[in-house]
Every structure is written in C-alpha cells, then in structure tokens.
Amino acid sequence: MACRISEEMREEGERVTVLGSFTPLAYAAYMLAKLTHAPDAWLAGYNAIGMDPIELGFSGAEAAIYKTARGRWSFTESNQLVHIGTRGMIECVSSVQLGGDGAINLSVIGDYDRPKVRLPGGAGSPEVVQNYHTVVAYFSRHDRRTFVPRVDFATGRRTPVGAGAREKRGLLPGPVIAISPLAVLRKDTDDEPFSLASVHPGVSVEEVVDNTGFELAVPDRVPVTRAPTEPQLRVLRERIDPFATARFDFLGGRERVAFLREILTREWDRARALVEAARS
C-alpha cells in the first residue's frame, strides 16, 4: 500500500506534502517517493519545512524531522501557505468511514450528539481534503461498515470533486483515491460514483463490489494493482522502516500496543547504548 500511495506523490508545481498526525503508512509512502521517483518533492512536518527522508520510528520521528529541516516555520505559516492555499500536494488520511460522495469521518460512529464511539477528530483534514491536489484515503479493512453510502458524520468532504468545477472556483483539480487491502477506488467527478481503479493481486472484482457499501462503477477491464518492485521493498524494509512501523495501521488495540512496546524496547536500547557510549 505504501508503494501504491507513493506513486501519487509527484514533484509538479512545487507543492508541499505535510506530515501531520502519526500515520506511518503515509510517512513510509512519502519517504519512498522522495528516495526514488520524487527526490525534489517538498515535505514538511511539525515546524520543519524542506525535510529530507528519515528513518521511521515511534519516539524519534519528530526529532528526525527536526534535524533534517531546511527551514522552520510556524503552523500558521504552513496553514497560510499550504493548507488554505493551492500549494498542497497530497493528503493521506486514515479514516473510519468513506462515503460514496468521498466524505471521510474521523469524528463519531453513531449520532453526533450521542455517539456510540467518539473518535479523535479530523485535525486539519476538513480544509486539507478540499484544498490539496490529491486526496488519498486509506483503510485497514474493506467492508460495508467502512465503505458506506453516507458517513455518520462528514468531518471533511471534497466539494466539488470534478476538475472543471474545481478550477472554476480556484481550487486545484485532482482525484479522491481510496486504497484498501483489496483495491484502489477513485473518484474524479461529482455525478459519477467511485470507480474501481484496480484490484490487488489475487482479489476478485466481485469481492470488492460485495464488500463496498456504496455504488461502484466497474470498468470492463479492471487492472491489477501494480505489485511493489523488489528495489522498492528493499528501500522500504531496510532503510525507511526497519522497525516496520507501517504495520501499526493494520493492527487492532491490544495487538498494536504489544507491537508498540516491542518497537519501543528496540528504540530505548539504541538510545541507551548512546548514553553508555558517551559515558565511557
């Protein structure tokens, strides 16, 4: 999935991609793009702008971002220059639901005022999914509870979606792409439903359609999602994400915490060794 996301990242127009909430899969995709096909893509995170690729980790990601910055700016500057303007490249968002209209939900399951589950909230995604060039919503599962005709609450919704209507309003044209463990869906217009862009190797079109709660346009020939190349996988596993943090996005509660403790033990040991080394 990281490889597929990274394909959406381009250098055109010197747009900026911002690392926001901790979404290791998206981080990995950005680093992969920067280390392979998009070395001059602009990345920003926290108060750093113009960062180089970093090794992913849990407790050190912020520090790595800090260390590689070519400039520091305030959140207000990145708001003004990227988020509310036309300089945003790609927004990867891990959402709980995707609506047939492209809406994402990071707020609640159930009724907004009496929620069954109160989710974290959308941070900057409402403006960002509207203003950036490309929106990639990614999901750790593909089922009818996730891909729904209408989300319980639209934390953010790209509107309009169609390129012509967007350009007329001074918005960047660009698609809403959904990437799941089964397939890649894509929405380019306002009148048409999401269409099935590709199915992952070994997945049938039927399986995708059955597990999608909203209407899906299926072209006559559905391509198979490009498999990651050997070099891509090597860069990802050996350099970008040796701790395999991208797995976070696919683990549930207890399993995830256990995995996190495992990673943290390795991070602690590495830091501890530095302290010992300095001492001797």
Added chain:
Amino acid sequence: MACRISEEMREEGERVTVLGSFTPLAYAAYMLAKLTHAPDAWLAGYNAIGMDPIELGFSGAEAAIYKTARGRWSFTESNQLVHIGTRGMIECVSSVQLGGDGAINLSVIGDYDRPKVRLPGGAGSPEVVQNYHTVVAYFSRHDRRTFVPRVDFATGRRTPVGAGAREKRGLLPGPVIAISPLAVLRKDTDDEPFSLASVHPGVSVEEVVDNTGFELAVPDRVPVTRAPTEPQLRVLRERIDPFATARFDFLGGRERVAFLREILTREWDRARALVEAARS
C-alpha cells in the same frame, strides 16, 4: 524637544514603540525614556523586537538595532501585533503640515494629481496614527504654512480623537500632541480645537497664536514647557547622540547634507580604525 517627547513614552500596558523611518529626534526621545524613566518600555526597529538603547548614528543605526534585539520578527508580524492592533504605544511623526483636525500630510504640497511638491509618502502612518495610544507630530518650524486649517492632503488622520468615541470602537484612547520649536499643542476631543498645552521658555502665547493657522484654545494659564534637566541633557549628548544627529530635523537641504558628510566622516574613521586594528 527630545526630552519633551520622551515624557510621552510610558511603560503602561506593555505597548510597543516602533522605530520606522529615520527620525533622529524621535529615536533620541525613545532612547532617553528607556535610559531614564521607562527602562522596560518595548522598542522595535526593522526586524528587531525588544531592543535595548543604542547610540544614534547614521550608517550604523540599523546594525545597532539588529545587535540588541531579543527577538526577530517579520514586518508582517509587527503589522499584525502592533500596527493594526491595540499594542502600539507612541508614534512620532515628522510631518509637513498639521491640520486643525489633527490630520498630517506626508504626500503632497498642492493638488494631489498635479503636486507642487511630491513628498515621500506616509509609510505606515495612516494606520499607526489611528491605532496607537499616543500620536506626537513634531515640526522643525511653527508657522501658518505648517499649522493649517486643512492640510493639502490627509495622509493620515486620527478619527475619532475623543477618548469615549475611541473606546466605543475598540481603539486605544490617547491624544494627538504637536511639538514645535515654540510650543506644545494637544488635541483630546473631536468638537474642540487643539489647545495650547505649554509654551517653550521665552516664547509668548501671542507668538504661538499668531503663527498657528488653525483655531487654538488658549487656557487662562498657559504653563511653560518643562526645560530638560541637566542629567537628561548629559545622557542625550554624551551617550545617546554624541554625533548630534537630532540636529538633522532642524537643518534644510544643503546645510543638512554638509552636516551629514561631517558625521559620516567620523563614522568612517571609527570603522576604518577597527579595520586597521584587526590588521595589526
């Protein structure tokens, strides 16, 4: 005059005074206040904020301001935080004309579209004379061509002037003060004309009224402007302004350039000596 201006500078409310265009008399007044009665007053200049007092000079003032800053900010930050807000303390402006309504003219003598004299323009003064707590307009001469019923062009005009009306609109209350070689005038309300606050030692009330082109309210007892104290003069002459740059404001064209060359020779020699010293 510098001493009289410096009296208007206070520390109340942590407001900021900004050094803008090169107005040595105002600079001297600010430094005097900071070295005497208002040590915690906030000064800003160029991209420096929180500066300490500096020695005045011509070619080195910007560098001195740079060196003493406790922070650097952009002009946009100072705009947002001081100029268009309610954090401005005192604005000293050297204007060509003062109107009976308090308007200042830094744009043209004569008709705006076919000016007899095109002046430099007002920089940020239009917003600043409106938003700051205190406006001090100072003049190198006091005559009916300078103090006029209506200025040829109001580059800036405080409106309203009255404290009540200002507070109702969320503006800082505070007077418009005019300081000339003869007297101190003051405007506190919208309905009343400027009043004569004090006459300088040796100047008669009559002389002031005769040389003022707009209506002037003269109280029964007109005080004499406080003379500068010996310590004030010593600080000014020996520490703040050893080159006597404040004289600039009282010299005309050729005389001023000749005086400037004189100061510059001394500044050059001092810098040159540093170069020689570094060499040996």
Added chain:
Amino acid sequence: MSIRSKTVALSELPALVPERATVALGGAWFANHPMAAVRELVRAGRTDVSGIALLGSIDVDLLVGAGALADLTFSMVTMEAMGMAANFRRAVQSGELAITEVSAISLQLALEAAGRGVPFLPLAGPEGSDLVPLHPEVYGRASTSFGDEDVPAVRAIRPDVAIVHASRCDELGNAQFDGTYGQDPELARAASRVIVTCEEIVSGERIAESAELTRIPGFLVDAVVEAPFGAHPCSHVPRYAMDAWELLDYQEAASDPEAFARYLDRVRGETEDEYRARAVSGDRGQVLSALVEAATVLER
C-alpha cells in the same frame, strides 16, 4: 537594566487562571504540551476550566480524567498509535463533557484573528465539512466592497489564558524554542493572559545571543515559570523526545477507572519537583535526549 520580573513559581500558576477562564494549551500531538502546568491545574483541583486544544493528547485526556474541564474546544484528541484518548472518549460519549469541534486550520485562524485584533479572517476549504453548519458562531461567510461574495470566514476566538512551554525565557518573557513550537506563538498572540513555562530561565543577554530563536516576544507574556522537563512525558525536541513508555503507562491507567484514580492520587500527592524526581529519575533524562540523537536522517 530591567526593573520588572515576571517570574513566578509553578505553584502560583493556578491562581493566574481565573475562574471559568478559557485556557488554550500549547503543543501538538505528543510534542511539547505544557504538562507541568497541566499537572499543577490538576493538583489545584480545578473543575471549571474551559479548554482550547488544537491537537491534544495526554494534556487534554488528563485534564478531562481529573474533571478539570467544564468544556472543550478542539480539533483532535488522540493518543496516536497507542489508541484513542480514553477519558476524552468516555466523557464525550457519556455527555459529561460539552465539546465544540472545529477543524484545526479554522481553529488556528480563529486564534490568529484574535492575535491580529481583527474580528474574523477569510480562508478556503471548510465548506464540505458537517462541522460548518454545527458551529455558525465559528464558521461563517464574508463579503466585501470588492465584489467578493460568500467567502468562507472564521470568527476570532480570544482565549482568556494561553499556557505554552518554551526552551528558555528571560524574566521579561522573551521565549525561545529550539525546535518544535507548534502554534504556541499564535496562542500567545491571541490570549488575554500568557503564561510561559520553560526548561530554564536565562538572562536577557543569553536571549539576545540567539534572537532568531525567540518565537514569543516578551511584551505578550504575563508570567514566566521555570519547569525543567515541563513537557514530560511529551517531547521537547531537540532537548528530549517523548517518553513513550510513560505515555503507555498513562494510557493503560486511563483505560481503567481504578488504575486512573491511583494515577491521579499520585500526581495530586506530589509536587512537580517530586514528579520530576520520580518520572525522570536516574539517567532517564539522558536516554530521552539520546533518542533525539539516535533519530536517523537517511540522506541529504
């Protein structure tokens, strides 16, 4: 030369937060929240604070869990990879905590407007969100004499108090941040009263030596508090990384009412100095710093 010092002890901080005040907290995600101040508010037994959190985590969750918040304006509260913020989630689901959810960018612009002294700011982007019709007091429209019609706009939000954590600060309040500072400068501009906690209080000369690191000029600041490790268990990069181990312990406690009651009792039963001696004991501080050192840039 200065005659006025703004330094106060951490124990005096709660008294600087008026009753029912809206309080904006600095930091973002697990970075640089003013945790020493949060703990001190919890110790003071506050129950009346109206919180504003742009991107909250343990700061908000702890305040909610301690019952310190009367209500909350926020864009996100999350424990990131550790899971959802348990106290926050529980309090909202039960209806106990009144919330105003505003997207981060609109909320920041609302604070920016207050800092600039303007009643609103125009922007682009929120229109597709269901948050917009929910909060017409924040999200609106503007039109101008230039012919602009129906431009999205947010209304100024002026917090009564902002609390942020800096790297160093002089006694006049000039606050420097060596690394991550989030939107802390914007909070300082927006709020009526600004409290800066910092790793260390230094002289004005020291500040002048690195003036480019000053993100909050002192004229905006009302009180300065020295609080070493004042962001712990959050990060203060580049001085120390987040203490993810402590955060995980917190997260486990927050998921269980009894464990959380014990957690609260312990925080309330100790001073901040005692907290620091306990939570950053031995060479733990050095390890948290080494985590910053260990963070790896792949290529330049």
Added chain:
Amino acid sequence: MSIRSKTVALSELPALVPERATVALGGAWFANHPMAAVRELVRAGRTDVSGIALLGSIDVDLLVGAGALADLTFSMVTMEAMGMAANFRRAVQSGELAITEVSAISLQLALEAAGRGVPFLPLAGPEGSDLVPLHPEVYGRASTSFGDEDVPAVRAIRPDVAIVHASRCDELGNAQFDGTYGQDPELARAASRVIVTCEEIVSGERIAESAELTRIPGFLVDAVVEAPFGAHPCSHVPRYAMDAWELLDYQEAASDPEAFARYLDRVRGETEDEYRARAVSGDRGQVLSALVEAATVLER
C-alpha cells in the same frame, strides 16, 4: 540528492521578468534592496516595469531615473536624511510616472492576502486617510455572517514577480537572512514568480545547519542568483552597513540631469562584476562591515 537546480546568472534575470510585469522589490528604506537586480534591469534597458515598493529609496529612484518604470505602487520613497528622492519627485510632479499610493501597512496586508490565497484581509486604521477614497480597488469594507459590518479591508495584490536579496541560499531556493529581511518573505509568498539574489549560494547541508534563519522556503522560489554585495549601496546587516558615501554621491547625481545621465551611462557600461570591483574596491567592503561592528549598544 536533489536533481533540480534553480541557479541562474544575474545577466539572465531581466529575461525572467516578463514584459509589463508587476515587480515587487524587497528591502526597506536603505536596508537590503536587491540593488544588483535593479542595476541589471537598468542595464537591460527596461521601460515597462510596473513597480511595487513598500518602503523605497535608491532602488525606486534609480529605476525611475532610468525610465524603467511604467508605473509605481508605493507607500514611501525617500532618501531619508539625504533629502527627497529626486527622480521620483520630478517624475511624479511632471505627471510622467503614474502612481498608486497606499499606506505601507495596507500594502503589506494586500500582499499578505495574496500569499495566503485569500481575496482580501480585514484590518483596522486606514479610515482617516485621504488615500482610502482615492483607491477603492485597494481599500474597501467587509461584512460577515457574524454580524460584522463595514470592517476596513484591503484587497489582495499579487505581483507577477518578487525580487529579494538574501544572505545565502541553496540551489533549491531555501533563502536565509542573517539580519534585516524587511517584508521579503511576504513578497515571496505573494508573487507568482520569485527571484532571490544572495550574497552566496551554499549547499543544502549548510542551510540545514541553521534552519531557523531560513525565511523563504525554497518551494516558493523560481530562480537563485549569486550576487555578492548585491544590496550595495544599501545595507545587508550584519554583513555590511549601507554605503552612505556612495548614496550621497548618487543623491548629488540624481539632483542634476547631466550628472545623472553620466551616472546611468556608467552603470549601463559595466557588468555587475565591474560595478563591484569599482564601487567596493580596496578595503571598502571591510570598512562597511566594520561599521556594523562599530555600531554601539548603550546598555543591556
């Protein structure tokens, strides 16, 4: 790692300024105007530039005197203690130069609006000025759904080109300013095309070592030009102070048509390298730096 370099020679700069382009010039008063670029535009014999100058001095006056400007938007053009800007004054009085006079703060906000991608920004303060009714295309009023009525507002001004002078820059355009940078970052945000001249082009690693000095991120920049003493005779603090002696010579020349024709001939007859060899010859550069060193702070 980067594959794309934005560096160009100064001689290529005029070709990057399209015909009739609106060009915003960096710097303020005698500080840090992009004078090498100004001279190069003069050498190219331009007559079509639509200038935008926030706080102009010799930059504007030289362009006006050389006939390079078709019109000018400005808040102030002054030679400060040296007197009025002679060419500017003469050209406006004769009606030769069309002007749009806007107060500095409103003009900066108009540029800021463009940089933020919003059509206007609200402010406070210009209402008493006679400039307001003169320019309804810049000064207007806004109202909102929150009940705001008649809030003063300025309309976005987007220059086609911004030219600023930085201390150092990498080949991707990350531009650092050690000292005075005026409103240069705002110009870079506002303009469709951004040209940075700089004292020296350095590696990205060098920029990353002092990231807090980067005021213009490279993604805003289109071209990078190395131009040592590129602000001369204006200052580039803390590297060099203004060359007040050269400025006085300029001022004397500008006050006399024949002398000014000779001044122009000389600038046009030499390359920028030759200008530098002539105008900053011997140890003059060292003296201009020593003026910075000599500047005196009275007390801390």
